[in-house]
Amino acid sequence: MRKVFRDDHEMFRDQARRFISREITPYLDEWEKNGIVPKEVWLKAGSAGLLCSSISEEYGGPGGDYGHSAVMIEELARVNATAVGFTTHSEIVANYIVAYGSEEQKKKWLPGMVSGEIIGVLGLSEPSIGSDLRSMRTQFRREGEEYIISGQKTFITNGGNADLVVTGGKLDPSDKKLTLICVETDRPGFAKGKLLDKIGLKGQDTAELFFDEVRVPVNNRLGEEGEGFGYLGHQLAWERLIIAIRAAQSIESMMEETIDYVKERQIFGQTVFDFQNTKFKLAEAKSQLAMLRAFVDSCLEKVMAGQLSSDEAAMAKLVGSEMQGKLLDEFVQLHGGYGFMSEYRVSRAWVDARVARIYGGTSEIMKHIISKTL
DSSP states (O other), X not given: OOTTOOHHXXXXXXXHHHHHHHHXXXXXXXXXXXXXXXXXXXXXXXXXXXXXXXXOGGXXXXXXXXXXXXXXXXXXXXTTOTTSTHHIIIIIIHHHHHHHOOHHHXXXXXXXXXXXXXXXXXXXXXXXXXXXXXXXXXXXXXETTEEEEEEEEEEETTTTTOSEEEEXXXXXXXSOOOEEEEEETTSTTEEEEEEOOOSSOTTSOOEEEEEEXXXXXXXXXXXXXXXXXXXXXXXXXXXXXXXXXXXXHHHHHHHHHHHHHHHXXXXXXXXXXXXXXXXXXXXXXXXXXXXXXHHHHHHHHHHHTTOOOHHHHHXXXXXXXXXXXXXXXXXXXXXXXXGGSTTSHHHHHHHHHGGGGTTTSOHHHHHHHHHTTO
């Protein structure tokens, strides 16, 4: 048993695992073909109390903590259901509203996010700017008690299903200060582009979003004008730890599947496991995973206590995502030709893992953050 989790966390794990086994795993292939997870699945997850784990009961949430959040992240990663966008909705978008929203905003949007009736997305990435959010081009113009929004966002997780967008932009194009505004997707001038065709995470509805003179009330602003970049920085440690948590669980699950496979697969009169190379590769993987898991759990303890630093989160994200890519590649190799077949989960996990070194800040950005502490 890992010490970071309490009994109530493990009870929640059993609940999450049963739901995923019943409502998600059997349909993953279908969702990958369609490029989107049906909204009714979100409603079922909300009804089961699996969305927005850390939202307080005051706003309709389960009243859990980051430990419950980590359990849900791990259970989705365990079956390679990362494409199901619950995590972005529950652990990123909802957290922005909790941290910076007014009481009116929390009461307006959080209960619907908990139930799955409102699907939230974070609309920050834009064409051509990459990780340089200070170069954001989306414009906010204030007229009386309204903001008028013009711009374009891309690579938006849950973009096809989106009901509420927490988006960023500038009031002064010549300034680097960002402001965050919540935009309901039924407002005139808002449009969703076609779902983007990706090499991995194919079941995730990633889309472009367009704002053509979209009017929203000033009350939709999240926090204060010009403070958006600081808000983003405060939330990034948890967002990056999410990627590390997911990576550790993915490695563990795919290692278990690989061990089962190589112990059954016969070649040259013996199992693949009987070869020394196989045993050595898996021994290395188990050792590296143990080290990663220890550090990630330590970071999880710190985030639960409100003590996780940005450089620790960057290290966890960097090492976790890089190790995930390396070890899943080894596991594919141990599967031989079958590792390249989509029917084997390891092949899909390998492809899906590639983006972990890009989103949430690239590995190069993580190294830059860490180097500041040297």
